Amino acid sequence: MIVGQIKEGIVLDHIKAGRGMKLYDVLKLGELDCSVAVIVNAESEKMGKKDIIKISGLIDIDFNILGFVDPGVTVNIIKDSKVVKREKIALPEKITGLLKCKNPRCITTVEQELQHVFKLCDEDNKVYRCIYCETKADLESIE
Amino acid sequence: MRSVIDIMDLSLEEIDGLLNTAEDIIANPKKYADACRGKKLATLFFEPSTRTRLSFEAAMYELGGNVIGFSEASSSSSAKGESISDTARTISCYADIIAMRHPKEGAPYVASLKATVPVINAGDGGHNHPTQTLADLLTIKREKGRFDSLTIGLCGDLKFGRTVHSLISAMSRYSNVRFVMISPDELKIPDYVKQNVLIPKGIEYKEVKSLEEAMPELDILYMTRVQKERFFNEADYIRLKDTYILTPEKLSGAKDDLCIMHPLPRVNEISVAVDDDKRACYFKQVLNGKYMRMALILKLLEVEV
Incomplete structure (x- = not known):
């Protein structure tokens, strides 16, 4: 399955399979004006299966809640269709x-x-x- | 300004210091009779208690201090909707130290965040009861002469039994201590006690249902009451309340130097016939509790004797 690249936005990668919709809910992505794609059970060499969320907009992500729901997530910041920043989530104290x-x-x-x-x-x-x-x-x- | 909310707020060295002070009080009570002259203890008991409240009050009087407070929530401003934080701030204006019991878990901790005087947790719901643990530790020291290399049986309500949770935390700091948890499935030790204390420290423990089978290996048997006030469903309480009753017959397989403890009050979980057994230590525990509370009040008020 192919979901188009985003020009500017955020990609949450390496979400544990099955957690994508939970993250969609807790990050309140349904309330955004921009388009959001949730891909579940994507193939992953490292994880077997994973979920991915693509958000076509640079929104403020609550890293605390993200870390609690799935600390394995990688946050990719996309600008001009390129990854300009890649962050691993740390567990908040x-x-x-x-x-x-x-x-x-x-x-x-x-x-x-x-x-x-x-x-x-x-x-x-x-x-x-x-x-x-x-x-x-x-x-x-x-x- | 120090508060004691959890037994782990006190280091092993501090507990040793309190035990030494308590034993000195026992040996030389007159030396301490005026130690807290002019000081006031506030006993804020939002939940009924006889032993703990009177023990704190007796402790303060024996140190020459005074006591103010209330013994039920209905006679406090909480009945008008006052928050714990406001109560703590207010009482800090009247008293030098606070002992608080509350049915909600974490209430004394909340009080300690806003109080400007030391707060002692005198029991919060099914959570912690550090001064009972201090009483238990003095009893173990005086009866067994050591804290290490002991097999401790904990019997009854291990789920809501706050004294059990605090005792496990305290004893887990000594070497070669084993626990035998004796309870019905519904009243097993909470997962946080296992995950916070037993598992990380690699402490040997087992969970069993038969008191008689566990008896021969125990150095200490810590009995607890199934607490009616912790159940939301009375049918569950009635079903579980008589699960374990200690009788002289059940002690037939026990060691000669077993130390039988109970935080009291008991209902029927220790038969009165056991009271005459030389191994019964639960009334000594009551007295030890007063001495340890005296030692703790002195420490938190930073009174040198």
């Missing part, structure tokens, strides 16, 4: 205000003003935990 603690016993369930903050506790297994009650965040924790 803290994620503030993007994830919601699901523990019904957590103080965040009653203190409405309190920011939901998650801290990276295990880099190898990409585990984030609520700083208040230590509950583990997962993809369902994304607000």
Whole structure:
């Protein structure tokens, strides 16, 4: 399958197969005016299968949420149909205000003003935990 | 200004220091009788407690200090909708140190972020209870004479049992400690305790269901209550509450120098008949708790005696 090259924009490459639509949702790409292509199950020498997202516009990407959903993603910035910048995502130390603690016993369930903050506790297994009650965040924790 | 929210907020050296202070208090109580003269402890208990609150209050009185506070959320401004942060700031204007218990996990941590005086976590939901752990450590030191090379059986509600979580964290810092987790499937130790503490530190542990089978290898048996207040569904509580009841018969295969502990209160998980066994240490734990809270108050108030 061929999806045309973009002249100016962003290509999110090496997305773990199956995570593309999740990223599309959490990055709110559906709300953009520009065209967005989500390619799922593309062949990859390195990964076997991967997802790719092409965005025909230079938007601000929330790298924290991107790192949480899939830290293996490569961000390619395209200008004049050429890759001018290629960035690997690093896992953020803290994620503030993007994830919601699901523990019904957590103080965040009653203190409405309190920011939901998650801290990276295990880099190898990409585990984030609520700083208040230590509950583990997962993809369902994304607000 | 230091707060203690998690037992891991204290280094091993600091815990040793607290244990030494507590033993000095036991040996020379008069020396400490005026140590906190003019100081006030605020006990902010948003959840019912007899032991912990009275232990903190007795500790402060025995140090010559005074106590203010409340013992249930309905008699505090939280009933009017005040936030934990505002309560902490306000109480900081009245007291020199705060001991807080709250049913929501992380509440004392939130308080410590805004308070201008030290905050001690006196229990937050099913999460942590560091001063109970200090009581447990003094009990283990006095009864076993060591912290290393111990096989510790943890029995009952290991999911919501905050004392268990704090004790595992604390004991995991000593060498050659093994844990035997005895619980029904529904009340197994939470995954964060395994992933944060047991697995990274390579600590040997096993999860079993039979108390009798685990008994012969234990140096310490830490019993816990299945806590009704942690269940959203009463049917689950009723189904699980009588899973483990320690009786003299079940102790028949135990070591002679087993140390039986329980953070109390108990309901029926330790038969009263066990109280007369020389291995029963749970009422000593209560007393040790007061001494360790005295030591902690002195440390956080930076009082030299």
